[in-house]
Amino acid sequence: MTKHLLLGQTLQFHANPLHDDWQNACTVDSAGGVLIEAGRITAAGSGADLRTAHPDATVTDYGQNLITAGFVDAHMHYPQTAMIASWGKQLIDWLNTYTFPEESRFGDKAYADMIAGRTMDLALAHGTTTLTSFCTIHPTSVDAYFEAAATRNMAVVGGKTCMDRNAPDTLRDTAQSAYDDSKALLEKWHGRGRATYAITPRFSPTSTPDQLNALGSLWSEHPDCLMQTHLSEQHDEIAWVKSLFPTARDYLDTYESHGLLGARGLYGHAIHLEPREIDRLADVGAALVHCPTSNTFIGSGLFDTFGLAARHIRTGLATDTGGGSSFSMLRTMAAAYEIGQLRGTALHPSQLMWLATEGSAQALHMSGQIGHLGAGAMADIIVLDLASTPAIAQRNARATDIWDALFPTIMMGDDRAIADVWVAGKPTA
Ligand code: GUN
Ligand code: ZN
Numbered sequence: 001m002t003k004h005l006l007l008g009q010t011l012q013f014h015a016n017p018l019h020d021d022w023q024n025a026c027t028v029d030s031a032g033g034v035l036i037e038a039g040r041i042t043a044a045g046s047g048a049d050l051r052t053a054h055p056d057a058t059v060t061d062y063g064q065n066l067i068t069a070g071f072v073d074a075h076m077h078y079p080q081t082a083m084i085a086s087w088g089k090q091l092i093d094w095l096n097t098y099t100f101p102e103e104s105r106f107g108d109k110a111y112a113d114m115i116a117g118r119t120m121d122l123a124l125a126h127g128t129t130t131l132t133s134f135c136t137i138h139p140t141s142v143d144a145y146f147e148a149a150a151t152r153n154m155a156v157v158g159g160k161t162c163m164d165r166n167a168p169d170t171l172r173d174t175a176q177s178a179y180d181d182s183k184a185l186l187e188k189w190h191g192r193g194r195a196t197y198a199i200t201p202r203f204s205p206t207s208t209p210d211q212l213n214a215l216g217s218l219w220s221e222h223p224d225c226l227m228q229t230h231l232s233e234q235h236d237e238i239a240w241v242k243s244l245f246p247t248a249r250d251y252l253d254t255y256e257s258h259g260l261l262g263a264r265g266l267y268g269h270a271i272h273l274e275p276r277e278i279d280r281l282a283d284v285g286a287a288l289v290h291c292p293t294s295n296t297f298i299g300s301g302l303f304d305t306f307g308l309a310a311r312h313i314r315t316g317l318a319t320d321t322g323g324g325s326s327f328s329m330l331r332t333m334a335a336a337y338e339i340g341q342l343r344g345t346a347l348h349p350s351q352l353m354w355l356a357t358e359g360s361a362q363a364l365h366m367s368g369q370i371g372h373l374g375a376g377a378m379a380d381i382i383v384l385d386l387a388s389t390p391a392i393a394q395r396n397a398r399a400t401d402i403w404d405a406l407f408p409t410i411m412m413g414d415d416r417a418i419a420d421v422w423v424a425g426k427p428t429a
Contacts (some may be wrong), residue, residue, distance in 0.1 A: 003054055007047040008062030008383065009402065012373045013350075013358050013359060018309035021348040028402045036379040039425035044374050055263045059182030062383050065419050066406065068353065070129025070299040070380040071329035071372040072360035074316030075213040075228065075268040075289040078119040078133040078145060078158075079103050079112075084322035090299050091234045091427075093136035094323065098132050104170040106136040119321075120148050124428050126328045127418040128350070129380035130360075130370050132266070132289075132318070134200055134228065137173050139375070146189045153193075154422045155370050157226060159200035160185055169361045175210040175274040179218055184220075184267065186225055194378075194424070195362070198226035198266065204254040215261020226264050226364065229255065231288075233269035233300050253279040261286060269294075270308075271301040287363035288358065289389055291320035291357070292335035298323050305336065305355075306345045317355040329356045330413040337411065349403045350409055363364050379425035384409060 010032030017025035031045030035054060041052060051059065079102065086098040086309045093283060106112045123131055131149070135158055136140040141162045149156040162178035173181065182199055190197035199222070201207045201215050221229050227324055232238055245254045252273075255261050263285040270281075270288040283289065290303045318324070319332050326332060333352040340347045347355075361371030370380055384406075387393035392408045400406035407419050421428045 003057035005050055005054055005057035005059045006034045006036070006062060006068045006381065006383075007051070008032065008065045010034060010044060010373060011066060011353065012044055013354055016257075017348065017350045017354050017359070018306070019312070022348050024280045025354070026198035026350050030402070034066065034373060034423070036295060036425045039414055041373065041377050041381075042375055049240055062419065065382040065385070066386055066402075067373070067383060068382055069128050069286060069371045069373045069377070070359040070382045070421065070423070071356045072127050072130040072316070073123065073164035073318050073329060074132045074360035074363050075266065075291055075318035076131055076133050076321040076324070078116055078131065078321070079106050079136050079141060080322030081115050081119045081122070081146035083301070085325055086322070091237055092240070094298055099322075100168050100171055100352055102186060103136040104168065106144075107138040109140045109144060110294075111140070112141045113148065114290070114404060120152050120154060122327045124152070124154075124423070125418065126330075126419050127356055127382040127384070127417045127421060128154045128329055129382065129421065129423055130157070132198070132364060134161045134202065134229065134265070135159060136161055137171050139185055142185045142189070146192070146361040147194045149195065153417035153426070155196070155366070155380065157196040157198050157228075157364055159198040159228065161202045161204035162215060163202050164208050166206045175214040178211050179214040182218055184262050186222055187203070189226055190222070196226060198228040199348065200227070201229050201260065202238075204251065204295050205231035205244060209245070209258065212254065212258035212260060220259055220261070223264070226266060227260060228266040229260065229264065231255070231267040231270045232272045234298070235272065236369055238272060250274050250277050252280055252408060256280065264365060269300060269303070271303050278308070278311060278313070278417065282313050284427065285314070287314040289316045289318045289363060290336060291318045291324055292339050293326050293332055294320035295339065296335060297325040300393050302339050302343050304343065305340060305347065314359070314363050315355065318360070328414050330410055330417060332412045334354065336337065349407045349410055353406075367369035381422040382418060383420040384413075385417050385419040388413060390419070
């Protein structure tokens with residue numbers, strides 16, 4: 001059997017550095033090695049030891065570059081790829097002005113195929129090996145997404161976005177068709193190859209209580225699927241939810257009372273949470289997804305990474321393309337750092353890297369499978385050049401340790417920092 005041995009600096013996590021002392025949560029080996037067999041990592045440790053133990057392995061020596069798990073984007077909208085960075089609107093106006101017209105195009109399979117392929121290629125070029133995406137209301141958009149991922153052998157999560165009110169005619173389904181289409185799509189795609197289906201009500205303002213109920217029932221019939229939605233992103237949105245659901249205790253209750261709160265639920269943004277909401281999310285073991293470039297770009301607010309981690313609520317990191325302003329998880333980590341600073345807390349580079357890999361994988365219930373540089377995980381691996389531009393290189397030259405060497409790439413890096421990408425044990429270049 002073919003064996004590949006990657007040599008370089010390696011970063012491995014053993015625990016969550018947001019809970020434990022970050023020094024004990026990870027190991028950096030300045031002369032590490034990662035052994036790949038049949039698409040999986042079978043060993044990670046000393047490069048010299050692995051070389052001696054596996055003389056038959058094909059060796060790729062990345063020198064001083066940093067080998068890490070591929071980035072896991074835990075919330076994005078592939079149909080918004082072509083309208084990323086659209087100017088001047090906050091959430092509801094941004095949806096109506098830019099997003100809905102673009103999403104209306106995805107009933108056209110050829111267009112959906114083109115944008116799905118483009119998104120995956122952009123993701124890989126930026127070191128993202130797993131995407132978690134909202135598709136559009138069109139089943140074709142879901143087929144296009146999972147087909148594009150299968151072609152590239154990528155592990156992805158996605159689902160048909162459901163909306164039966166407060167959206168243009170071209171983008172509305174019904175409670176029944178949302179149930180029927182989502183059921184057919186999850187039966188087709190969930191667990192096929194590396195695909196995972198997420199039942200996907202967009203957010204409470206665009207679903208009637210009937211539709212939320214129907215999707216809650218579907219989730220209870222398929223509890224191994226994930227469920228993804230949005231929660232408490234902007235003040236205007238929260239006020240709108242209150243007016244649409246006058247008897248709900250809070251925003252989260254609009255999901256909870258319709259069977260849409262659970263441990264396999266992914267709640268994007270979750271910025272302006274009330275104490276009851278935080279308690280319930282913690283009680284049920286739900287996951288939150290922090291989308292920092294989106295939160296600054298659309299003007300949403302400051303996610304409380306440390307406060308929510310202190311409650312042991314699982315948290316992933318995400319671009320939220322195209323509300324987010326970058327395809328890069330490096331830029332996304334930088335924005336998470338900046339939001340932390342605005343809240344008075346500096347996230348350590350180990351904590352940022354953990355969120356972009358292990359944290360997102362944990363949110364998706366895929367710990368140990370993806371986002372992990374260790375034996376047993378799929379070999380979705382990236383190699384970071386820590387001196388990828390003149391500006392980063394000159395700062396890197398005076399680094400005192402690996403974290404000081406990595407931090408300029410987190411803050412200033414982009415796709416130029418991605419020296420190599422392996423998906424399921426194969427190089428993508
Ligand atoms: N809330 C509902 N839909 C969306 C979306 O497409 N992007 C963002 N950022 N928030 C949303
Ligand atoms: Zn979103």
